[in-house]
């Protein structure tokens with residue numbers, strides 16, 4: 001099925017920030033100029049270090065359907081710019097966040113404090129905290145409460161330049177509760193401006209009172225087919241870890257996902273080494289995510305195969321974990337994507353600029369390569385790369401206006417919001433400041 005289908009029909013009116021005027025939301029053709037325009041030099045999946053195509057005094061124009069009809073020199077625009085200035089800023093593709101755990105409800109700051117006091121993520125999971133706790137919070141909340149909790153987060157993401165994102169289940173922990181979370185994800189997708197895909201994280205934690213094997217069987221025999229039949233999922237995910245599921249479960253989930261016609265993703269080698277990266281690659285997974293403890297075989301498998309490495313530097317930072325061998329992955333020819341991993345446990349971070357900043361410093365990723373990882377390759381992971389993730393004629397006018405022409409500023413100033421304006425399908429949906437120039441968007 002079309003992975004973006006249900007998420008594309010958002011109601012921008014329900015989502016606009018306080019700085020957005022009625023005029024900004026009208027679906028009309030438009031054009032934006034800036035001192036520089038950047039986009040991935042190659043279509044995804046971009047292997048190894050990504051490069052940017054850069055146009056000085058660049059501009060884009062879009063039609064009244066929000067489709068790009070021009071990308072090039074500002075002087076050649078088909079009609080006058082409606083916003084931006086040719087003397088400042090940088091136009092870049094909107095960020096695509098390819099790994100989040102929205103929708104969830106409630107934070108777990110006390111677990112963060114407990115970890116600072118010496119407890120580990122594993123300790124807290126073993127005591128009924130962690131994923132099981134978020135499952136209880138989700139079960140106790142009404143659908144309206146869950147959506148109301150998530151809307152401001154999605155809105156903050158838009159302000160920070162995220163124009164498309166993944167939503168996941170995994171806090172249901174029963175067949176019915178997982179299906180409910182998937183339906184909630186579709187509801188949230190319809191309520192927000194961004195394009196969303198929904199990943200069924202069928203095996204995230206072993207439900208209390210069940211064995212690992214019994215849940216894996218229920219997930220494969222009941223949950224995945226039911227979610228696929230209802231059109232609730234665009235991909236299937238599994239958490240492979242000593243506190244969660246093993247490589248045999250990965251194989252079973254891969255088979256169930258394939259039978260349902262859904263791409264496979266996996267949380268791999270996050271807390272310890274399991275070999276899930278190479279196993280996922282051998283099973284044709286679309287991505288292996290986290291990878292803090294990936295080994296040489298995993299690096300070689302991701303370098304040679306069609307499985308992207310989704311890097312989650314904010315969760316590495318928050319867990320004070322070992323960084324994955326990103327230089328090795330890039331040298332091997334791996335395709336990297338960057339995501340926030342936005343969740344209440346390991347990464348209460350919803351900012352792609354922050355994920356990029358941490359990724360560049362902690363993982364040694366060059367800013368240009370990070371931008372490709374956060375746009376073109378991220379769109380490829382979600383199956384949206386035919387229309388999102390790059391600035392090309394025919395693609396959707398999902399873009400950010402960065403306040404500085406130099407994209408390295410995004411990584412250089414963690415904690416600073418570098419986004420002057422965010423546009424989805426040519427409509428301004430967020431941004432910290434008013435863009436300068438004609439039209440004053």
Ligand code: NIG
Pocket residue numbers: 101130131134239267270315341343344345346347
């Ligand atoms: O990607 N590690 C597994 N899943 C999430 C954390 C979920 C949670 O703690 O609520 C992750 O880090």
Ligand code: FE
Pocket residue numbers: 099100101267341
């Ligand atoms: Fe995750």
